Amino acid sequence: xxxxxxxxxxPRVGLDPKEIKALARLVDDLNYxxxxxxxxxxxxxxxxxxxxxxxRKFHPDAHRHLDPEMRGAVERIAKRVTEAxxxxxxxxxxxxxxxxxxxxxSAGARMQLVEGTVEAGRRAAEERGGKxxxxxxxxxxxxxxxxxxxxxxxxRNLQMxxxxxxxxxxxKAKLAEVKAKLR
Amino acid sequence: xxEVAIGxxxxxxxxxxxxxxxxxxxxxxxxxxxxxxxxxxxxxEDGSITVxxxxxxxxxxxxxxxxxxxxxxxxxxxxSEEVKKAKAICSYEIVEGPNHSVRIKMRSExxxxxxxxxxxxxxxxxxxxxxxxxxxxxxxxxxxxYFNDNQRQATKDAGRIAGLEVLRILNEPTAAxxxxxxxxxxxxxxxxxxxxxGTFDISVLEIGKDVFEVLSTCGDTFLGGDDxxxxxxxxxxxxxxxxxxxxxxxxxxxxxxLKVAAESAKKGLSIEDEVEVRIPDVIVGPDGRGRSVERxxxxxxxxxxxxxxVMRTFKVCDEALQQANIVARDLAGVILVGxxxxxxxxxxxxxxYFQREPRTDVNPDEVVALGxxxxxxxxxxxxxxxxxxxxxxxxxxxGVASGLAETVIDRNTPVPIEQTRGFTxxxxxxxxxxxxxxxxxxxxxxxxxLLGQFHFSGFKKARRGEVRIDVTFEINSDGIVxxxxxxxxxxxxxxxxxxxxxxxxxxxxxxxxxxxRTAQVVPSAVTAGMVAPGNKGAAGPLPQTPSxxxxxxxxVRSAPLVPPPPLPSPPIAARTAPVLPPPAxxxxxxxxxxxxxxxxxxxxxxxxxxPAQAEADASAELIVMDEAAPLPGGDGPADxxxxxxxxxxxxxxxxxxxxxxxxGLDGSPDERVPVDTPSEDLFDxxxxxxxxxxxxxxxxxxxxxxxxxx
Numbered sequence: 001x002x003x004x005x006x007x008x009x010x011p012r013v014g015l016d017p018k019e020i021k022a023l024a025r026l027v028d029d030l031n032y033x034x035x036x037x038x039x040x041x042x043x044x045x046x047x048x049x050x051x052x053x054x055x056r057k058f059h060p061d062a063h064r065h066l067d068p069e070m071r072g073a074v075e076r077i078a079k080r081v082t083e084a085x086x087x088x089x090x091x092x093x094x095x096x097x098x099x100x101x102x103x104x105x106s107a108g109a110r111m112q113l114v115e116g117t118v119e120a121g122r123r124a125a126e127e128r129g130g131k132x133x134x135x136x137x138x139x140x141x142x143x144x145x146x147x148x149x150x151x152x153x154x155x156r157n158l159q160m161x162x163x164x165x166x167x168x169x170x171x172k173a174k175l176a177e178v179k180a181k182l183r
Numbered sequence: 184x185x186e187v188a189i190g191x192x193x194x195x196x197x198x199x200x201x202x203x204x205x206x207x208x209x210x211x212x213x214x215x216x217x218x219x220x221x222x223x224x225x226x227x228e229d230g231s232i233t234v235x236x237x238x239x240x241x242x243x244x245x246x247x248x249x250x251x252x253x254x255x256x257x258x259x260x261x262x263s264e265e266v267k268k269a270k271a272i273c274s275y276e277i278v279e280g281p282n283h284s285v286r287i288k289m290r291s292e293x294x295x296x297x298x299x300x301x302x303x304x305x306x307x308x309x310x311x312x313x314x315x316x317x318x319x320x321x322x323x324x325x326x327x328x329y330f331n332d333n334q335r336q337a338t339k340d341a342g343r344i345a346g347l348e349v350l351r352i353l354n355e356p357t358a359a360x361x362x363x364x365x366x367x368x369x370x371x372x373x374x375x376x377x378x379x380x381g382t383f384d385i386s387v388l389e390i391g392k393d394v395f396e397v398l399s400t401c402g403d404t405f406l407g408g409d410d411x412x413x414x415x416x417x418x419x420x421x422x423x424x425x426x427x428x429x430x431x432x433x434x435x436x437x438x439x440x441l442k443v444a445a446e447s448a449k450k451g452l453s454i455e456d457e458v459e460v461r462i463p464d465v466i467v468g469p470d471g472r473g474r475s476v477e478r479x480x481x482x483x484x485x486x487x488x489x490x491x492x493v494m495r496t497f498k499v500c501d502e503a504l505q506q507a508n509i510v511a512r513d514l515a516g517v518i519l520v521g522x523x524x525x526x527x528x529x530x531x532x533x534x535x536y537f538q539r540e541p542r543t544d545v546n547p548d549e550v551v552a553l554g555x556x557x558x559x560x561x562x563x564x565x566x567x568x569x570x571x572x573x574x575x576x577x578x579x580x581x582g583v584a585s586g587l588a589e590t591v592i593d594r595n596t597p598v599p600i601e602q603t604r605g606f607t608x609x610x611x612x613x614x615x616x617x618x619x620x621x622x623x624x625x626x627x628x629x630x631x632x633l634l635g636q637f638h639f640s641g642f643k644k645a646r647r648g649e650v651r652i653d654v655t656f657e658i659n660s661d662g663i664v665x666x667x668x669x670x671x672x673x674x675x676x677x678x679x680x681x682x683x684x685x686x687x688x689x690x691x692x693x694x695x696x697x698x699x700r701t702a703q704v705v706p707s708a709v710t711a712g713m714v715a716p717g718n719k720g721a722a723g724p725l726p727q728t729p730s731x732x733x734x735x736x737x738x739v740r741s742a743p744l745v746p747p748p749p750l751p752s753p754p755i756a757a758r759t760a761p762v763l764p765p766p767a768x769x770x771x772x773x774x775x776x777x778x779x780x781x782x783x784x785x786x787x788x789x790x791x792x793x794p795a796q797a798e799a800d801a802s803a804e805l806i807v808m809d810e811a812a813p814l815p816g817g818d819g820p821a822d823x824x825x826x827x828x829x830x831x832x833x834x835x836x837x838x839x840x841x842x843x844x845x846x847g848l849d850g851s852p853d854e855r856v857p858v859d860t861p862s863e864d865l866f867d868x869x870x871x872x873x874x875x876x877x878x879x880x881x882x883x884x885x886x887x888x889x890x891x892x893x
Binding site: 049060064 | 389391393394396561562565567570571572578590591592593596597598599600601602604657659660
């Protein structure tokens with residue numbers, strides 16, 4: 001066996017164990033820009049360079065000779081670095097995040113990286129129409145019925161949707177359309 | 184002697200081992216002096232095992248006991264499409280093992296796929312040890328970038344069984360990029376076009392001096408050089424039926440000869456414009472007369488046969504460029520990886536697609552192993568010279584109601600990464616939850632790969648909505664997934680490294696390592712007469728080897744055609760160890776994260792005074808909470824609105840109904856489980872899914888729209 005593991009952890013360039021531990025504790029209170037070490041309005045190329053620089057510092061591979069506790073601390077920082085970059089590199093997420101920061105969200109506030117499929121489905125439903133839960137649901141069901149060719153079931157569900165959302169023009173129009181077909 | 188770590192490219196058709204040290208990186212050739220070794224394992228009648236080119240030569244003599252292309256099966260479920268396809272075309276016997284796993288039956292023994300891969304890895308390890316004259320225990324092993332977690336875990340297990348400490352499971356295209364750009368101080372974007380024996384990967388990387396950042400990776404684990412060969416086999420077999428009225432596919436020996444011929448023809452066409460396939464006496468006709476295959480193939484004809492497959496790779500490239508948010512002209516270089524990319528028809532197509540000449544200064548057979556070796560050395564060295572920033576190739580998902588899967592970590596997200604989602608219980612006094620984790624891009628849970636499922640209990644019992652459960656998904660630098668569930672109130676924690684249901688449990692790995700069949704691999708050095716002079720390879724005459732003649736000179740390699748010498752007995756003592764029966768059904772107590780199929784449904788808790796709600800049989804339902812949302816009050820009407828909607832809709836429906844639906848979903852009909860389906864039907868309908876009917880309904884996370892989307 002080599003002496004690499006036993007000869008004692010050697011601190012990396014500019015990083016001593018104390019600093020790593022402190023950072024691992026602190027990382028929850030830093031915003032994504034602070035984690036990457038980039039200014040708030042940084043251009044995407046600057047963000048990328050900051051991500052690369054932070055990765056050189058905190059990449060788990062570069063610290064694999066440290067003891068398990070220290071490795072855990074580095075891994076924790078590294079995961080936050082990738083999270084920060086994953087949010088900020090995408091313009092839409094970045095905009096949302098910037099807005100949150102501007103509204104005074106705590107620095108450690110985190111964003112989810114993904115809008116789940118279920119969430120996305122709901123958003124699509126919202127975009128399509130419907131403000132109340134039940135309105136949306138019955139409208140969705142009606143669409144299912146239509147796809148199956150079950151017009152009377154669709155009419156019933158659209159009627160329900162209209163009951164919950166009397167002012168919804170889309171529901172009304174769809175109901176009229178289905179009723180016309182039924183006759 | 185200084186410790187070394189090798190890089191192993193464990194390929195579908197061929198494997199390669201390399202070492203980087205002293206500022207130099209080189210391939211370690213096998214005993215025949217060849218840089219690549221066939222990923223083929225042959226089982227002789229006397230119990231000895233041969234790996235490599237000698238084993239490959241055995242295919243036409245003993246197709247039933249020669250295993251090739253096993254990488255196509257590793258980490259897959261028995262019922263998967265790929266396994267079905269392999270069963271149809273492979274001459275060796277593929278059987279089902281415990282937990283829907285795949286086993287290969289060889290004479291009286293059954294082998295798991297990691298065990299077979301371990302035999303190949305053991306051979307690569309021996310090759311390195313013979314060249315270096317020292318023991319090697321550490322390695323970086325590469326896998327296709329598009330491998331899912333199950334396949335990565337199984338490959339890692341294979342390394343362990345082979346006696347290797349696997350420092351890293353590295354993506355093949357990333358390894359190739361490292362080999363291309365290491366130490367050059369480049370600042371450019373490159374694409375790696377990797378068409379192997381069984382898989383296709385494309386990765387787009389941004390190289391920033393010593394940082395290798397993968398921008399995107401896409402792939403097709405069902406597309407490779409083997410598929411090109413299959414096209415030619417079909418052509419030859421069909422023509423043979425037309426001419427002789429005999430279907431060669433029905434004869435395992437004839438089929439293997441066709442395979443060998445098709446592969447040689449492909450190699451020939453990489454050099455020549457035209458080859459002649461000649462298989463004398465491929466089969467004996469009913470009249471006792473031998474029939475032959477003789478067929479001239481031109482590049483044009485071959486192109487027509489396979490062009491649609493080549494075009495399929497470009498659809499994948501489109502996707503990768505789009506995911507990286509760039510266009511082809513943003514790239515500074517295109518690097519070709521994999522034997523089939525030697526075909527001029529592929530080079531030309533790649534050139535046309537990327538509008539640039541692919542790099543020709545990279546050896547497509549060796550570049551991955553070289554990159555793996557560079558990374559292995561770098562992981563061993565205290566001084567870091569390159570930083571790999573890789574991505575997860577597939578989206579990580581969690582199963583929710585109605586057979587859908589919700590994405591938690593998107594594909595092409597950099598790793599390591601961690602995401603936490605808050606959930607709450609769905610039923611009053613619910614005792615446990617069952618969490619199913621998937622990888623894939625489909626909204627339908629069953630169309631994704633099930634990585635595993637686990638059970639979380641021990642949180643406080645309370646009314647629905649009053650319990651908070653945090654589920655944390657982590658993908659580490661190996662691309663391996665960990666999932667933890669935690670009750671922040673009690674600190675109760677259940678953690679699992681997701682273990683595939685078709686994979687090996689720790690106990691099974693231990694058993695396999697004990698019986699150590701991989702130790703019975705006859706090192707090729709012995710076969711080649713390099714190490715043990717007593718075991719000289721007795722090259723007998725070859726009966727009817729198919730030959731391919733390219734007009735000027737056939738590219739024949741003599742060594743691989745030598746049949747494995749009949750060794751009196753394997754030279755390794757492990758032979759005396761009793762052969763254990765195939766691993767028995769996994770004991771559930773040892774293997775917490777895998778729920779055996781016969782496990783009863785989670786107990787229904789009937790909340791006092793509310794029998795109507797218990798009928799919904801949602802014993803393990805969770806509600807997704809917003810990351811920042813406070814815990815909801817116990818009787819929030821919103822929760823009831825969603826979950827009860829279904830019974831509101833059809834008040835007269837039978838109580839046995841299982842599928843709950845998600846409010847506000849995009850409602851095309853196939854997205855919902857029909858509400859009036861009894862559970863048995865539900866199971867049939869989802870037969871691709873692993874889970875017994877009870878589980879299909881027991882997981883069911885519910886999204887609460889009132890609390891999300893703020």
